[in-house]
Amino acid sequence: MDLGIAGQYLLNGAVLGVIYAMVAVGFTLFFGVLDVIQFSHGDVVMAGAFTALAAFSGLQMLGAGSGILAAVLIALAAVSAMALLGAAVARWLVLPLRGAPPLNTLLITLMFGLALRESVRLFYPNGSNPKPFPRLLPGEAATLGSLSLRLDTVLLIAAGLGAIVGVHLLVRHTRLGLAIRAVAQDAETAKIMGIDFGRVVLITFALGSALAAAAGVANGLYYNEVNFNMGLLLGIIGFSAAVAGGLGSLYGAILGGFLFAGLQTLGAIWFSVPAYKDVFAFACIIALMAWKPTGLIAEKSAERV
């Protein structure tokens, strides 16, 4: 294979990896504080992309609708709306089921995801068809031999990595992050130390969902198309990535995101039928989970009976 095409695959994989990592970090955060999986997370990604799309229509009506500034504005709208949605999910769906069997939490979030998906399909104008997402990032390309390096790709990778690093710094180096880590380690003890458990959970869900919205916007800007169904696969990919990396570990989620993107890219190179790249990537993940059920970076904890 010639070097330029290899580079193209590499860049493409890097963008996908960043998007998957952003989704996976959300799963890992939620699992860390509450030991639950928020199965509607993928649909929050989708809802974030559609919120951005709606915000873009609003901007256009105001007469300001192009360029990086618009991209930043609609991303902010999506991020704040999804942060609220995430907190609402935690407040009304996840926290009330704390005492119930884990299966019920799984089911309720799964069904909430279905409800989100169906609501967008039914109530967003013409929502059942794929919708074009505006090209807002500059599309200039620098050509290096046979590799064309597009500016928007580089910007997306940079912004995505920036968001992940930001969350990482927040969790590692602030008082809030300390509270989140304390709750993740031992909720009971954290409560005794005076940490407001409910508030930390809500903030964590808001944080993870905001990151999901950013992933949704990035996905829209990269493919220039959004679809009410896109969250299903993105959510499962993000979850697979988080699990493959090791649930509960931030680094694991990032590693898993890039691993999955790498597998998909390999699959795209090896198989002529495009759909097989997902089949290949998931088959690898399922095999990985059969081999290492706790993921590559295992959470350091023993299960209490």
Next chain:
Amino acid sequence: MIAPQRPVSVLPALAAALLAGVVVAAFLALEAQWEIALLALSLVVGLLISGRFGLTARVEASSAAFPRAVLSVTALVALAVAAVLHDAHFALLMLATVALYVTVCLGLTLQFGYAGVVNFAGAAFFGIGAYTAAVLAQRTAVPHLLLLLAGGASAALIGSILILPVLRTRGHYAALITIAFGILFRTFLEVNDALGGPQGLKVPGMRILGWEFNDNLRLGANAEVSFYFNYVVLAVALAATAFALVKRVERSWLGLSLDAVRSDETAARAFGVDAARWKILAFTAGNFLAGTAGAIYAMIAGFVAPASFTFGDSLILVSIVILGGSGNPLGLIPAALLVVVLPEKLQAIQEYRLLLFAVVVILILRFRPEGLIPRRMREYFPGWRRW
């Protein structure tokens, strides 16, 4: 001290079976939209009220005391309903579909109602059975009755690929594996030209010993019986067999072991219960039931296509189990009836059905997690009260 009890009579169960027959027939025969909505609403309210006043419990006690009589009467009632509707193609099709959904959900009940093994690929296993039947019926001369077994066997076999990862992992991880499998199954079908791609395959009608299922039966000069009647008989027979089987499993020590594994796997293993073995048994048996039902479905529908076996369909199956009351086979029947028939009869909600079921399941999980007909405590001596 055991309180004196009224002797358990067979009457409540028989009355319930007859009433259920009338409700089902009315549900399928009614046309006016408000009548259907009213009937569905009164079915739900009636079930909740009879649960509150202990009527459901008495029905269950009496059917547990006279399992054979009740099962045969119920099957007769189902046939009577089918006979009443003998020339209404659509109503009979619905009836057969409900019976098949009940069968698949009985499989899911074995899996996560009893053993606690989650399976969000119910529709995929249903589809594996359907595609197996379609391919075998099209390309080989396998006797058609054997296709049912073949459908079930292939679903169980393909499901066994997932056993290792499902066993090694727990709860959420197992959910991920089955969800991924369900989605990949559909992708695989859509790109596979040998299986017809997105258009799917045509399936010839069922033929047993020269008896064509797809011919309408003529009775005398001007009476005709819809060909769906044949399939209703077959589907109801399958559902009744599966129901009896699942009920017996529940009552036996198998069910006790499954319950132990679900409610606390660590404790169960500490007491020497081989958790892996019971999970494999439940998972395989459940997929077998789904595959068998799928084989019949393929022949009724006359074609199979990937669009019939989506993740959304798997979630609908799960909704039926939750709505009925997780782990209670009896609850599946009204739940399947509501979930399958209501959107077909009420055009107003057809488009919104997935959203509606999603919201209903969320509300149930939040406010009544035990479902329409809650599963009861184990009772080894029917009719005996624990002081």
